[in-house]
Amino acid sequence: MKGILRSLATTFSTFTRKPVTRQYPETHRELPERDRAFPVLLWDQEAHEPFCTGCHACERACPVECMTVLMKDNPAHKSVGGESSRRKIIDKFWIDYGRCMRCNICVEVCNFGAISMNNTWSGHEKSAYDRAELVQDLPMLLSVSRGGELKPWVNE
Amino acid sequence: MMTETLFGLPTGVDAAIRLLIVVGVMTVVVMALIYLERKVLARFQQRLGPTRTGPMGLLQSVADALKLISKEDIRPKNADPWVFELAPFLVFVPTFLGFVAVPFTIAWQVRELELGLLYVLAVSSVNILGWVMAGWGSDNRYAILGALRAVAQSISYELPLVLAMISVAMVANSLNLVEIVRQQATVPNIVWQPLPALLFFICLLAEMNRPPFDAPVGESEVVGGPYVEYSGIRWSMFFLGEYAAMFIMSLLGAAVFLGGGAWPLGEELGVGWQLALTVVKAGAIIFLMFWTRASFPRLRIDQMMSFSWKILLPASIAQILVTGGILVYNLPSGLEHTLLAVTSAIGVLFVYTAINRSVATPRPRPVVLVRRSEAAR
Amino acid sequence: MTNAVQSDHDFEVQDIMINMGPQHPATHGVFRMVLAVDGEIVRDVIPHIGYMHRGGEKLSETMDFRQGIGFMDRTEYLAQFNAELSYVMAVEALMDIQVPERAQWIRMILCELNRLSSHFMFTGAFGTDSGVFGTAFTYAFRWREEIMDLFEEITGDRLMYAYFRPGGLAWEVTDNFAQRVKYVLDQCRQGIKDVDNLITNNEVFKARTQNVGIISAEDAIDWGTTGPVLRGSGVPFDVRRDEPYLFYDQVDFDVPVGQVGDVYDRWCVRIEEMRQSVRIVEQCMAKLQPGPIMPERMPRMLRTPPGEVYIRTEAPRGEYGIYMVSKGGNRPHRLKIRSACFTNLQALKDMSVGNYVADAVLILGSLDIVLGETDR
Numbered sequence: 084m085k086g087i088l089r090s091l092a093t094t095f096s097t098f099t100r101k102p103v104t105r106q107y108p109e110t111h112r113e114l115p116e117r118d119r120a121f122p123v124l125l126w127d128q129e130a131h132e133p134f135c136t137g138c139h140a141c142e143r144a145c146p147v148e149c150m151t152v153l154m155k156d157n158p159a160h161k162s163v164g165g166e167s168s169r170r171k172i173i174d175k176f177w178i179d180y181g182r183c184m185r186c187n188i189c190v191e192v193c194n195f196g197a198i199s200m201n202n203t204w205s206g207h208e209k210s211a212y213d214r215a216e217l218v219q220d221l222p223m224l225l226s227v228s229r230g231g232e233l234k235p236w237v238n239e
Numbered sequence: 240m241m242t243e244t245l246f247g248l249p250t251g252v253d254a255a256i257r258l259l260i261v262v263g264v265m266t267v268v269v270m271a272l273i274y275l276e277r278k279v280l281a282r283f284q285q286r287l288g289p290t291r292t293g294p295m296g297l298l299q300s301v302a303d304a305l306k307l308i309s310k311e312d313i314r315p316k317n318a319d320p321w322v323f324e325l326a327p328f329l330v331f332v333p334t335f336l337g338f339v340a341v342p343f344t345i346a347w348q349v350r351e352l353e354l355g356l357l358y359v360l361a362v363s364s365v366n367i368l369g370w371v372m373a374g375w376g377s378d379n380r381y382a383i384l385g386a387l388r389a390v391a392q393s394i395s396y397e398l399p400l401v402l403a404m405i406s407v408a409m410v411a412n413s414l415n416l417v418e419i420v421r422q423q424a425t426v427p428n429i430v431w432q433p434l435p436a437l438l439f440f441i442c443l444l445a446e447m448n449r450p451p452f453d454a455p456v457g458e459s460e461v462v463g464g465p466y467v468e469y470s471g472i473r474w475s476m477f478f479l480g481e482y483a484a485m486f487i488m489s490l491l492g493a494a495v496f497l498g499g500g501a502w503p504l505g506e507e508l509g510v511g512w513q514l515a516l517t518v519v520k521a522g523a524i525i526f527l528m529f530w531t532r533a534s535f536p537r538l539r540i541d542q543m544m545s546f547s548w549k550i551l552l553p554a555s556i557a558q559i560l561v562t563g564g565i566l567v568y569n570l571p572s573g574l575e576h577t578l579l580a581v582t583s584a585i586g587v588l589f590v591y592t593a594i595n596r597s598v599a600t601p602r603p604r605p606v607v608l609v610r611r612s613e614a615a616r
Numbered sequence: 617m618t619n620a621v622q623s624d625h626d627f628e629v630q631d632i633m634i635n636m637g638p639q640h641p642a643t644h645g646v647f648r649m650v651l652a653v654d655g656e657i658v659r660d661v662i663p664h665i666g667y668m669h670r671g672g673e674k675l676s677e678t679m680d681f682r683q684g685i686g687f688m689d690r691t692e693y694l695a696q697f698n699a700e701l702s703y704v705m706a707v708e709a710l711m712d713i714q715v716p717e718r719a720q721w722i723r724m725i726l727c728e729l730n731r732l733s734s735h736f737m738f739t740g741a742f743g744t745d746s747g748v749f750g751t752a753f754t755y756a757f758r759w760r761e762e763i764m765d766l767f768e769e770i771t772g773d774r775l776m777y778a779y780f781r782p783g784g785l786a787w788e789v790t791d792n793f794a795q796r797v798k799y800v801l802d803q804c805r806q807g808i809k810d811v812d813n814l815i816t817n818n819e820v821f822k823a824r825t826q827n828v829g830i831i832s833a834e835d836a837i838d839w840g841t842t843g844p845v846l847r848g849s850g851v852p853f854d855v856r857r858d859e860p861y862l863f864y865d866q867v868d869f870d871v872p873v874g875q876v877g878d879v880y881d882r883w884c885v886r887i888e889e890m891r892q893s894v895r896i897v898e899q900c901m902a903k904l905q906p907g908p909i910m911p912e913r914m915p916r917m918l919r920t921p922p923g924e925v926y927i928r929t930e931a932p933r934g935e936y937g938i939y940m941v942s943k944g945g946n947r948p949h950r951l952k953i954r955s956a957c958f959t960n961l962q963a964l965k966d967m968s969v970g971n972y973v974a975d976a977v978l979i980l981g982s983l984d985i986v987l988g989e990t991d992r
Contacts, residue, residue, distance in 0.1 A: 188686075
């Protein structure tokens with residue numbers, strides 16, 4: 084019966100420990116810097132335009148083909164009177180969060196540092212009632228970075 | 240409140256008031272116990288229990304009851320209607336009946352019965368019939384399998400339970416629960432009779448289908464036991480019965496073994512102190528039941544049966560024989576008590592070693608091989 | 617299945633078929649088991665797998681060598697690093713890449729920590745199977761959280777890491793790696809002690825699991841079982857010791873081996889393996905030096921020369937092997953996953969026949985199957 088008494092002692096010792104429950108959604112735990120939620124596009128604060136030029140590198144590299152990318156000539160390029168040095172800029176960008184598997188390959192292949200994984204809680208709280216709501220278009224993808232709270236971690 | 244009526248009211252009104260007391264207290268206590276079980280079990284697992292329904296989750300039982308009442312009352316088409324419908328009642332009404340004789344303090348119980356102990360034990364075993372009816376009336380082969388297992392387990396564990404109580408009754412020379420409590424004013428019975436206390440606790444777990452003896456109920460491996468065809472409020476009546484039985488039998492155990500309201504200093508300090516003592520002792524037994532639930536795996540049904548018939552029953556019979564043998568000589572009280580205590584402690588040791596031995600003979604733990612000294616292939 | 621009974625009435629006794637459907641109360645994944653039962657004794661076990669088949673091997677043929685790592689996570693979803701490791705080692709073997717030392721040591725540390733978390737999951741699921749109401753499960757997940765927190769800090773994800781790359785690692789570990797690993801190891805030691813004290817010596821547990829589901833050493837070898845199932849039956853075969861990969865030949869560890877081959881032995885073997893994993897991680901941390909994590913000259917697009925290779929590693933469930941056939945190009949021509957659980961499941965019938973129905977669940981739990989790996 085020794086083993087039985089030992090089991091009882093073990094459960095009693097956990098009885099005296101503090102519970103490890105965290106009351107979500109009132110408290111959110113702090114996410115680490117490298118946390119990898121869904122990808123978002125980055126906004127260039129100085130040039131007031133996205134970093135993304137629509138080069139299709141991430142679209143080709145994606146294993147599940149969750150992105151659709153369309154580029155256009157940049158109306159703010161220097162040659163047509165603007166200040167930007169980007170000849171082409173992103174026109175339309177869709178990422179289907181329902182297909183994305185958060186593998187980080189799009190971030191790794193991007194030459195412009197234009198896409199990164201969202202390491203804030205808003206990247207995780209994406210529940211929707213309809214799968215079509217999970218498809219993000221360009222303004223939605225840029226919104227997190229434009230708001231200024233995103234500190235993206237892109238490994239160099 | 241013993242044989243006079245309350246405040247001199249006519250007997251009919253008095254009986255109705257006592258009935259209301261029984262029903263009211265039991266319902267509140269059962270709901271409180273369901274909530275407490277979830278909170279205490281959660282603490283054993285290092286988490287919080289219900290926290291969101293009401294402040295600190297206190298309204299969780301109410302929420303559960305409301306949910307169950309609002310469920311559809313499903314009845315199998317070929318179920319025998321009377322048997323199916325009456326089974327839940329037969330499971331939980333007897334425990335309410337048992338409430339009648341259990342003493343809360345030395346002077347307070349619903350009715351003082353001369354055969355109180357016998358009454359409580361007899362009435363609490365009527366729920367076996369309820370399980371048979373539930374299993375048979377469900378028209379489901381798994382229900383009847385589960386029900387028969389529950390019944391076999393219950394009957395097997397009744398015997399050591401009753402025999403353990405007989406031993407205590409022999410020492411106390413009475414079956415009146417109030418007498419038994421009063422006689423423990425100086426020392427509780429668990430000191431003189433630890434073996435019946437242990438047997439009582441183990442058989443209690445088995446009677447109420449609590450882990451580790453919950454094979455009929457926790458048949459999540461295959462089916463849900465005798466309750467499989469019940470839904471909504473009928474199903475909750477079974478569990479009401481289980482928690483009510485838990486409460487009543489804990490009170491009984493507190494009264495018979497731990498001294499009820501009488502120890503320590505019960506008679507001197509009055510009714511409030513006695514009530515507090517009873518509640519604390521019953522609470523300790525209930526806590527012990529929650530504790531065992533959190534800690535043990537489930538026994539297989541054949542292991543359960545062999546445990547009862549091969550270990551508990553001989554122990555309880557031996558306890559009765561030895562107790563009788565000691566009592567027959569009319570020894571002076573101190574010597575008699577010491578002999579009782581010693582023999583009972585030997586009985587506890589016997590059960591201890593029997594449990595140790597009944598598992599397969601101890602084997603050395605897995606052999607570990609050091610990497611380099613062995614040839615690779 | 618019929619057993620003819622000798623009598624003058626011409627009876628025919630049939631076994632009852634009990635279906636333990638794809639949804640189990642104890643979360644082993646979507647696995648269906650049909651038991652043919654005679655009274656209480658199991659006469660036959662017919663397992664049905666394939667509920668989680670995703671065409672993974674075919675999918676991997678369409679993904680190049682970096683994209684394919686994500687799928688390997690999703691096969692063995694409780695021991696992801698071991699699965700990724702087999703894959704990247706296969707690519708490295710085909711392309712003859714030398715992995716830097718630091719990457720190898722870190723890979724070892726992560727694989728052993730993953731073994732710890734996988735075995736914690738096993739203790740939780742098996743404790744639930746045997747009837748401990750929730751305590752074993754909550755303990756297991758509470759300790760797993762510590763390990764998963766560490767993995768999240770390093771890789772960014774709690775379950776699907778995709779961290780190994782052919783040639784080394786995707787990126788460097790965090791700066792406080794050493795302190796975090798030390799903290800996690802302390803927590804794991806406490807966790808192993810808790811789980812051990814709770815369950816291993818409990819007489820009720822021993823009564824349920826000893827002499828149940830016995831498979832002899834010869835039968836275990838014949839069925840091709842590997843991992844704790846094989847070692848529980850007394851066969852001292854461990855890929856880490858017999859065909860060392862990474863730096864397993866430079867660390868000191870013991871291989872626990874059972875004696876009887878029952879469910880209790882498999883439990884004890886896994887608990888002991890957890891302790892050995894802690895030992896291995898400590899030694900690796902002592903030997904970890906700063907350095908590069910990828911070779912200097914890695915091609916941007918990985919193209920393997922034509923050839924084929926079979927690489928096997930010791931996953932927590934057994935031997936996880938990758939057989940890769942390459943015909944040039946940046947995708948595998950054929951990728952076959954030799955999954956440990958698939959082979960171990962074949963021994964289920966041998967172990968279960970003759971035992972009671974109530975034990976069938978315990979025997980299945982002791983095999984510790986992961987359906988992602990079985991079905992791919």
